[in-house]
Amino acid sequence: MATGIGNAELGKMKAPSCVFCHTVNSEDTQDHYPILNGQDTGYLFNSMQAYKKGDRIGPLAEMMRAQLQNLNDDDMRDVAAFYSELSK
DSSP: OBOSSOBHHHHHHHOHHHHHHHOSSGGGSOTTSOOOTTOOHHHHHHHHHHHHHTOSOSTTHHHHHHHHTTOOHHHHHHHHHHHHHSOO
């Protein structure tokens, strides 16, 4: 389904590397990875942009930055929409 910020159906196809760590079932997410399910689409998109630009720091920031290098803004909007629509 398309939202104002992205298309969740396309986001599902673009998110396999995200799902590896964050999963799609919040109960299966490892402790050190945040649960993305049901988060605000804008928050998720802005967070991805910050990681990609190197503005967001933390223990896994470099890994996130590397993963996001292959996604453009439209891709990140779609991934954000995908996770936003998942139940917590």
